[in-house]
Amino acid sequence: MKQQGLDFGERKPQPAPREPRRGWTVSQLTDRIQTALETELADFWVEGEVSNLSMPASGHIYFSLKDDKAQIRAVIWKSDLRYVRFRPKDGMKVVARGQLRVYAPKGDYQVQVQVLEPLGKGSLQQAFEDLKEKLEKEGLFDAKRKRPLPLLPRRIGVVTSPSGAVIQDVLRVLGARYANLEVLVYPARVQGEGAAFEIAQGIRALNRLPGLDVLIVARGGGSLEDLWPFNEEIVARALAASTLPTISAVGHETDFTIADFVADLRAPTPSAAAERVVQAKRDLQGQIQALEQRLASAFAMRFQRVKARVLGVTSHRVFEAERGRLRTYAQRVDDLARRSETGLALQKERAATRLRRHAERLEAFRFERQIAERRARIGRAYDRLETRFRADAQKRRGVLGRLAGVLDSLSPLGVLARGYALVWDAEGRRLLRRADDVAVGDTVRVRLLEGGLRAKVEAKE
Amino acid sequence: MSDETPSFETALKQLEELVQRLEKGELPLEESLKLYEDGIRLSRFCHAKLEEAEGKIELLMKDARGEIAADKQGKPKTTPFTS
Numbered sequence: 001m002k003q004q005g006l007d008f009g010e011r012k013p014q015p016a017p018r019e020p021r022r023g024w025t026v027s028q029l030t031d032r033i034q035t036a037l038e039t040e041l042a043d044f045w046v047e048g049e050v051s052n053l054s055m056p057a058s059g060h061i062y063f064s065l066k067d068d069k070a071q072i073r074a075v076i077w078k079s080d081l082r083y084v085r086f087r088p089k090d091g092m093k094v095v096a097r098g099q100l101r102v103y104a105p106k107g108d109y110q111v112q113v114q115v116l117e118p119l120g121k122g123s124l125q126q127a128f129e130d131l132k133e134k135l136e137k138e139g140l141f142d143a144k145r146k147r148p149l150p151l152l153p154r155r156i157g158v159v160t161s162p163s164g165a166v167i168q169d170v171l172r173v174l175g176a177r178y179a180n181l182e183v184l185v186y187p188a189r190v191q192g193e194g195a196a197f198e199i200a201q202g203i204r205a206l207n208r209l210p211g212l213d214v215l216i217v218a219r220g221g222g223s224l225e226d227l228w229p230f231n232e233e234i235v236a237r238a239l240a241a242s243t244l245p246t247i248s249a250v251g252h253e254t255d256f257t258i259a260d261f262v263a264d265l266r267a268p269t270p271s272a273a274a275e276r277v278v279q280a281k282r283d284l285q286g287q288i289q290a291l292e293q294r295l296a297s298a299f300a301m302r303f304q305r306v307k308a309r310v311l312g313v314t315s316h317r318v319f320e321a322e323r324g325r326l327r328t329y330a331q332r333v334d335d336l337a338r339r340s341e342t343g344l345a346l347q348k349e350r351a352a353t354r355l356r357r358h359a360e361r362l363e364a365f366r367f368e369r370q371i372a373e374r375r376a377r378i379g380r381a382y383d384r385l386e387t388r389f390r391a392d393a394q395k396r397r398g399v400l401g402r403l404a405g406v407l408d409s410l411s412p413l414g415v416l417a418r419g420y421a422l423v424w425d426a427e428g429r430r431l432l433r434r435a436d437d438v439a440v441g442d443t444v445r446v447r448l449l450e451g452g453l454r455a456k457v458e459a460k461e
Numbered sequence: 462m463s464d465e466t467p468s469f470e471t472a473l474k475q476l477e478e479l480v481q482r483l484e485k486g487e488l489p490l491e492e493s494l495k496l497y498e499d500g501i502r503l504s505r506f507c508h509a510k511l512e513e514a515e516g517k518i519e520l521l522m523k524d525a526r527g528e529i530a531a532d533k534q535g536k537p538k539t540t541p542f543t544s
Contacts, residue, residue: 150470151469151470151473152469152470152510152511154513162520162542167542171518171542174518182517182518182519183517183518183519183542184519184521184537184539185518185519185520185521185542186521186523186529187520187521187523198527201527202527205521205523205527205528205529206529208529209529209537281511284473284507284511285508285511287473288473288476288504288507288508288511291476291477291480291500291504292500292501292504294480294484295476295479295480295483295497295500295501295504298480298483298484298486299483299493299497301486302483302486302488302490302493305486306490352494352497353494356490356491356494
């Protein structure tokens with residue numbers, strides 16, 4: 001179709017019109033423009049910076065999209081808003097999906113937006129990152145804020161939905177393997193409108209409950225939208241303010257929420273949070289058992305050394321008797337040391353005490369005992385010797401006495417003492433025993449007890 | 462943790478330190494014995510603590526304001542959790 005009225009070709013003098021020239025009405029033209037543009041540009045993505053944003057009472061959102069050379073008007077109808085989570089602001093770089101709409105009454109056109117996202121990221125993602133950045137700046141994620149979980153949690157508060165599968169999982173893990181754990185569940189909605197508020201409320205309420213050791217916020221897997229309450233500031237603030245150590249267990253392992261960053265521990269899943277608690281007990285049991293064994297063997301070693309020393313000291317013959325008894329004790333200690341069960345500890349302690357006393361006594365007697373022993377032996381020998389000497393002397397004295405007696409009795413002096421006299425010849429060579437041994441008139445010599453006489457034989461009788 | 466003294470943590474820490482001292486083996490016999498006795502006592506205490514609490518799972522009751530409902534003694538009202 002040839003449109004003479006739109007011929008902007010070469011300017012040249014025109015012949016005067018023969019009849020009045022007619023064109024399309026504006027409506028016709030606008031209609032053509034509308035058809036052309038709206039058909040051609042029925043669905044596209046466009047990116048640009050938001051400006052001139054306005055949100056009048058009607059609920060629709062109007063703004064312009066621009067770059068450095070051009071701009072275009074855009075609108076999000078109220079009816080489409082529920083699909084657009086992200087709220088644009090002036091100056092934001094966005095990407096919009098929509099269609100071109102011509103607004104006939106004003107003769108202009110605009111982009112009718114159905115989807116709007118911050119440039120490069122999903123809108124929730126943007127909100128997530130905004131909050132994350134903000135809280136990070138405040139230091140809420142700092143490692144130094146993280147409190148250690150109690151080694152042995154016994155009363156646990158859980159904020160979660162009481163109807164979900166999550167609580168069942170958690171309780172199955174906890175219940176089966178940790179029979180002596182007390183779990184208090186604060187029921188809260190975990191998705192949808194108001195969920196964040198309830199979760200925050202639960203965190204605060206459990207903090208006011210006395211005697212809890214740890215607090216878990218939990219939710220099962222879901223879409224980013226489903227997990228959203230755990231990305232809200234109110235929950236982050238409540239976790240940060242918690243005096244109880246907190247565990248966040250939201251969604252699957254690959255899901256990260258703001259709550260995960262603020263909590264003292266992020267458990268990849270709710271079941272894992274429960275596992276963590278169960279593991280704590282098993283670890284501790286193992287740890288205590290290991291310590292007990294080390295205790296027993298360190299103690300046994302100490303005794304081995306003492307035993308060796310005692311045996312060294314007592315290998316001297318003097319201690320032969322003690323050694324026998326000591327061996328018995330040492331063996332008993334060995335036996336006891338081999339059995340590290342707690343129940344036998346008392347027996348062991350008693351045996352140990354006895355061994356200790358024994359060892360101490362032996363130690364104390366080490367030298368004194370030897371010296372005393374030898375002294376005693378010498379003493380005994382000396383005594384025996386002395387006794388023997390004494391007996392000997394006595395005996396000898398008796399013999400001498402008797403001999404002396406005999407000698408006395410044999411002595412002529414003894415005879416003389418009794419009044420007898422000895423008579424010799426004149427020369428004193430012969431002892432006269434018979435009267436015939438001399439003649440009358442002979443001189444004889446008489447020996448008395450005291451002194452002697454020279455005498456003449458007058459007659460024989 | 463709750464209000465017991467010493468706490469489980471403290472007892473476990475003491476046990477650890479004590480075993481380490483004993484393992485050095487430089488102590489007089491008398492002291493070794495005392496450490497051993499203390500160690501046995503601590504490990505018994507820890508075992509007892511591990512098994513202490515009574516296992517139960519309760520659902521807290523909350524009031525309209527989201528506060529945990531409590532009885533006159535201040536104990537929270539609960540219902541046994543049934544799956």
